[in-house]
Amino acid sequence: MNLTLYVWRQNGPEGQGKLEQYEAKNVSPDSSFLEMLDEVNQELIETGIDPIEFDNDCREGICGTCGCVINGRPHGPQEETTACQLHMRQFKDGDSLTLEPWRATAFPIVKDLVVDRSAMDRIIESGGYTSAYTGQVGEANQTLIPKPLAEYAMDAAACIGCGACVAACPNGSAMLFTSAKVAQLASLPQGKVEAAERVKAMTATAIANGFGNCSNHYECEAACPKGVSVKFIAKLNREYIKALPK
């Protein structure tokens, strides 16, 4: 199949970006979206044009490194699928694809489709953990955790930190990302101890780093490649209100 790409090219954080047109020729429907980009890059290299920079690593949909906005949708048209797991059979011969980086105040562009997502790390650094020192903990089975609770925590913990939720949100909010960690830890006995401090610190850090607020568009859930539910945002809000008087 043959496709036309319109790709955001920007030479650096300060550069002026614009969409450039490229042709993707003889693409195998069995190749992944990133493999299609690999082949386009091979052609660009052969013609002496700098290849398109895009972040990627595991190509198994778990590391959260890859992602760009494809025709207006973070990670493209297939539900619950990262860009690396998106396969070209999802498109038709002759399609035009517009590829843009995650766009959000908190994510400065590094180059082309690559953005700086370190603001998400700073949210975790501000409280997304239990303060368990190595080696000072009790026996694992001393604390019972009901299976449904463990499953709930795992649903939240499935977040891969890719940033698609932020890119999808009209407010550039990291609420789904933040809430996934808050909900995972607040639902488990190990994380309850620090729950109040955690939710306050993490939400404050999100705001300080330029992420917007949540106004219930649910675009984040629709874009999330791991199907993380907005119910965790409700959980975050509940935890936040509980924490306020403390």
Place this chain on the structure above:
Amino acid sequence: MILDGKCPIGPIEKTWDQHRFDMKLINPSNKRKFKIIMVGTGLAGGAGAASLGELGYNVEAYCYQDSSRRAHSIAAQGGINAAKNYPNDGDSVFRLFYDTIKGGDFRAREADVWRLSQVSNNIIDQCVAQGVPFAREYSGLLSNRSFGGAQVSRTFYARGQTGQQLLLGAYQALARQVKAGTVKLKARTEMLDLVMVDGVAKGITYRELSTGEIKTSWADAVVLATGGYVNVFYLSTNAMGCSVTAAWKAAKKGAYMANPCYTQIHPTCIPQSGEHQSKLTLMSESLRNDGRCWVPKRKEDCEKPASEIAEEDRDYYLERKYPSFGNLAPRDIASRAAKEQCDDERGVGPGKRGVYLDFENSINRVGESTIRERYGNLFDMYEKITDEDAYKQPMRIYPAPHYSMGGLWVDYNCMSNIPGLFVLGEANFSVHGANRLGASALMQGLADGYFVIPYTIGNYLAGVKPGEVTDEHPEFKKSLEETKSSLDKLLNIKGKRSVSSFHRELGKIMWDNVGMARSKESLTEALKAIPALREEFWQNVKVTGDTKGRNSQLEDAGRVADFLEFGEMLATDALHREESCGGHFRVEHQTEDGEATRDDENFAYVAAWEFKGANKAPELHKEPLKFENVKLAVRSYK
């Protein structure tokens, strides 16, 4: 030279405890005076950096990814072993130790494996305290499942995302130390040289991948936790950025590379579908708990859909060949068995390089919903890649390079032969011998990071004056200049072939000649082809862009250049090891029914290779292996 692993002597069950007591300590208020560099933030590096930060050391942690949460440990699916014996099925520290030594085909050090088994239980405790959402029973207790190479259920798991959850636990512990100020994190950096001062590791030179700047950093000790090297095969289950580069830079400064020929070819990966392919995807070994491997008995049935092949016409070859372990035979054995069937022209799917992994019996026995609960994400991933529904038709799988048991040589303290250079996790060679059992990589990474390096590095640092050498030493400037000129050299070749075309070709040489079945002929062929390709690379590679700013072509070029040297050492090791053991299978050394034949008399040693320069033969150093607690025996899973 005969190497000494410095293993403690005495009864094996006391070795680690006694050693911990014997090691020197550093006063809490002195720890902050020491600076430690950690390269890599996967399970070993992340856990290590966090734990060292907690102790009060001044840590700098480096990773090439944009966040320390993304190291490839995250992709581990199936689980992590521990000797908790929760299921009451006969497990113990000794049994985990025994299974690991035997699983490694008797090519690992006893003392290291004992320590791993002993701390395995602490790891589970630690991860639970961090809020890792392991699978649980309705009682609220932790759940276990079984894995290849073991007859007990000792594997803890978090759906099919165990690596992700364990890594996030370590990442969060690390994030906490970043906030506390004990760890400085440098993401999007790649180590490009080890700085040595008077034969001691004292720092690194690295490139900032966003800005292109080359910088140096000094430390009182350098720790590498930089993962494995199977991307030398080009197509593997590793992440695109995984490379041998950090380890190889250390090797070029004199660190020995141990047993590089021990590579793990994982039996259950999605077969290659075409030339466009950039990587192969693993399907967790845990699937073999409920899936049965088979191929048609008759060649002429291979083109038919699986559903049209009658039960009596199917060859459940693992169950046939290994009745007591069946589909849970260890990885090396299961991979070779799959290859055998395909070599016998009974493979299925495109190119007939595939075997079936069939869940029909299990779905009929426990129901589709239970299978979905256990492996749902794996089945989804399989469907996205292949466009096939594995609930309705069997999966097709084929072996693919997955893990490197070999790595930099280290002693019992995880220190390489270079004083001050420590190596953790997959990057070292220590515990898996010639074959790693499933769910052991996560165990080793976290054992090294949480429970080994915090003790052993103190023992080393106690003899070091903190800050004695800093980056004002001329060696740092020298390293910086050398690194810059090597990058300029790559950019100035301005040849005709892309970096990835060289990587692909190297991968093909390695897979065809140094893959699952190796022979004197194939290895000799590889040893001719690799230097020739390397020469062409340095004449004809085309690296676009410049050194300023982000340039992924330049990053890849450096990594491929290192693979082109390292691959030759791997093949050299494979040629020298005239035996078959674990993942290293020499066709000359097999029994009549195709089982590996070890040669304990001549090869019960660790082969540690010293790099002598490109186009020069590396020098072999040996560390003899002693087995005092497990009897050397022919490994049988029949």
